[in-house]
Amino acid sequence: MRAFVVTDYAHPSKIPITQNAPEPKAGPGQVLVDVYSAGLNYFDILQSQGKYQHQPPRPFVLGSELAGRISADSPIPDGCPFRPGDRVFGAAQGAFAEKVAANWQALVSLPDNMTYDQGAGLFVTWPTSYEALVGRAQLKPGEWVLVTASAGGVGIAAVQLAKALGAKVIAAAGSPEKLEVSRQAGADHGVDYTKEGWQKEVLKITGGKGVDVIYDPVGLIRDSLKCIAWKGRAIVVGFAAGEIEKLALNLVLLKNISIVGIHWGAYTKNEPERVPVVWNELLDLFSSGRAKPIVYRETFPLERTADGLAAIEQRKTWGKVIVHVRPAAPTAKL
Ligand SMILES: NC(=O)c1ccc[n+]([C@@H]2O[C@H](COP(=O)([O-])OP(=O)(O)OC[C@H]3O[C@@H](n4cnc5c(N)ncnc54)[C@H](OP(=O)(O)O)[C@@H]3O)[C@@H](O)[C@H]2O)c1
Structure with missing residues (x-):
């Protein structure tokens, strides 16, 4: 699969996209997600250079925010409400890749009136x-x-x-x-x-x-x-x-x-009962159209992830900056 793999720590501008990275394997409590869009964050730049508070062991795939579909070959852990093909958004290390293994509890159903681009920058x-x-x-x-x-x-x-x-x-x-x-x-x-x-x-x-x-x-x-x-x-x-x-x-x-x-x-550690309450209220606001995620005017293909991160670094962007991981992300159902 195509992925932004960090083998040696470096600024993202120095790291090319890997074309044949191994596909992730789902661990306990995890599902596999086909990533359509990923959200960029300043901390991705730090993590790529080994300067972030959370550093996975190398080599690792960069990126932490995403929207996509539960993969056809995904395991479905006990208690997981999602099924293969469901549209989701959320967080998982390795979002800048065609496929990622995500804890199902860090995923939320993507509302029908929302695109993958809009969903990819919502979770945090x-x-x-x-x-x-x-x-x-x-x-x-x-x-x-x-x-x-x-x-x-x-x-x-x-x-x-x-x-x-x-x-x-x-x-x-x-x-x-x-x-x-x-x-x-x-x-x-x-x-x-x-x-x-x-x-x-x-x-x-x-x-x-x-x-x-x-x-x-x-x-x-x-x-x-x-x-x-x-x-x-x-x-x-x-x-x-x-x-x-x-x-x-x-x-x-x-x-x-x-x-x-x-x-x-x-909150997931200290006040987990508050998390679904906040999400329910937010999903109500989104579905009623009273709130709408805003995506920066320029989106980037996975190959230009570094350009998107540079735009954040240069303080040029507004809203969420999004990378298209798969070429033709299907649009919202509505
Ligand atoms: N507490 C939490 O739970 C939580 C959750 C998410 C994010 N955060 C934190 O919130 C902050 C903003 O996150 P974000 O996602 O909104 O980031 P963002 O989209 O990159 O926006 C940051 C904005 O900060 C302004 N800024 C002012 N001085 C800056 C400087 N010296 N360098 C860069 N930007 C500067 C810029 O706007 P202007 O050009 O208009 O000044 C910039 O666009 C980050 O520090 C992040 O870690 C906290």
Whole structure:
């Protein structure tokens, strides 16, 4: 099969696609999936170079997000609800390949109204943003939300979810194009956070009150607290800018605020009962059309995976960047 195999650690741009990689074998609790589309993440670049927190033994196949069909020759473990041919999306190491072995519990049925491209980038970003806003920040209708990196993978999901929950959204991003993408996703206002004093613009938009919730995947909590409201909640989602912030705690006291974290990946271990609840609510939002996964305008064939990853590295992309693993991915059923 064709696959992005990492034998020696290197930047993805230095690794060619292997044409005859061995097919994976399903382990206990696993099914085989024919991959149609795979989602790209910054951490793929790190893993390819041996710099990520999770490194499989070499040689390994890169990639972790996918959408496809349960393979015709897949074993079906006890309790697994899927059957060969079912459309699924989810996570598994080795997604940049024509076939992958996946734990069936890390797969979800792909809704009929969704393409493989849309499904391939869903599994991490959407539940992260949903649980951040609902479970952690307890967002209420009518509240103001500031989303930083609002056009990025988790950010664009947060914009749509905050709107679907009845909030007023201020998108903060680094280019006019990304602000336009955020507006199209439903943001009420946009501010360019590369401009000095952007927090004053946020205060002006909110009539001086500030935002009730800050959703921050960048590492801009300290800067964003300049425009948080009394009793606001700031959610630590990630550090895309590369620095883990330090914070003077008097800032927390002065405005009576809460700082909360979200680590969606840890829910399967610490709070597994919450996972299907979040997915059911998300699948409802998708099937009603109130939320829609957004795919970057350029998709890449498997052979150009490195170009897609380079676009992420260069901060050019918005939404989810997708690789087509099989040439003619069938479209959604509807
Ligand atoms: N807590 C969780 O459970 C969880 C789950 C998923 C992801 N995350 C984390 O959330 C962060 C964002 O993930 P994502 O999938 O949304 O990534 P993404 O699609 O690559 O978007 C990241 C965005 O961050 C902004 N950014 C600001 N400074 C940057 C810099 N110095 N270098 C690169 N980007 C910069 C860029 O937007 P602008 O150009 O508009 O500034 C960029 O598009 C990552 O750190 C990820 O690890 C956390």
